[in-house]
Amino acid sequence: MLVADDGRTLLTNFSCSAIFSIDRAPISVGAIRWRAPEHVDDSRGVTIEGDVWAFGMTVLELFSAERPFKDASKSSIISCIRQGPLPERPIHMNGEWWAVCTSCWGLDPASRPSMSVLVEKIEKIIAQSSRPRFVETLNENEDKVVNEGNA
Numbered sequence: 001m002l003v004a005d006d007g008r009t010l011l012t013n014f015s016c017s018a019i020f021s022i023d024r025a026p027i028s029v030g031a032i033r034w035r036a037p038e039h040v041d042d043s044r045g046v047t048i049e050g051d052v053w054a055f056g057m058t059v060l061e062l063f064s065a066e067r068p069f070k071d072a073s074k075s076s077i078i079s080c081i082r083q084g085p086l087p088e089r090p091i092h093m094n095g096e097w098w099a100v101c102t103s104c105w106g107l108d109p110a111s112r113p114s115m116s117v118l119v120e121k122i123e124k125i126i127a128q129s130s131r132p133r134f135v136e137t138l139n140e141n142e143d144k145v146v147n148e149g150n151a
Contacts, residue, residue: 032074032077032078032081033057033067033068033069033077034053034054034057034058034068035050035053035054035081036049036050036052036053036054036081036109037053037081037082037107038050038109040078040081040082047109048114048115049109049110049112050109051115052104052112052113052114052115052118053104053105053109053112055104055115055118056100056101056102056103056104056105057087057101057104057105059097059100059101059104060087060090060093060101063090063092063093063097064087064090064092064093068087069087086102086105089101096121096124096125096128097125099121100118100121100122100125103118103121104118
């Protein structure tokens with residue numbers, strides 16, 4: 001991750017860049033754990049849909065603090081990417097974030113959301129999580145229920 005001069009966080013991974021040459025099609029390189037099914041054999045180069053898949057794996061990694069398919073061998077990772085099972089939901093990830101991840105992992109690249117749709121979903125999740133939550137507690141000095149704000 002990089003941080004721009006204006007404070008924006010930029011997600012990058014130079015090991016997943018494409019190599020271009022005049023006489024050849026782009027060749028996908030980089031870590032298999034974040035690669036979409038259509039890219040595991042390097043036959044289609046780099047696509048936006050593949051980036052969406054990798055984004056879902058990156059979100060998973062942020063919540064789990066572990067690489068996707070952490071205990072799997074390269075050959076079993078390829079099989080899991082193509083046929084399942086995909087990684088399990090981390091215990092610290094709520095349903096909304098899990099839905100973001102799983103929407104990125106559609107086997108059909110056309111079924112994956114665009115990054116602009118993902119940004120909208122994430123903005124909603126963040127907005128909802130920053131609203132005060134109210135917990136009802138019994139006030140010991142008075143026999144009535146009071147609301148206490150939790151941030």
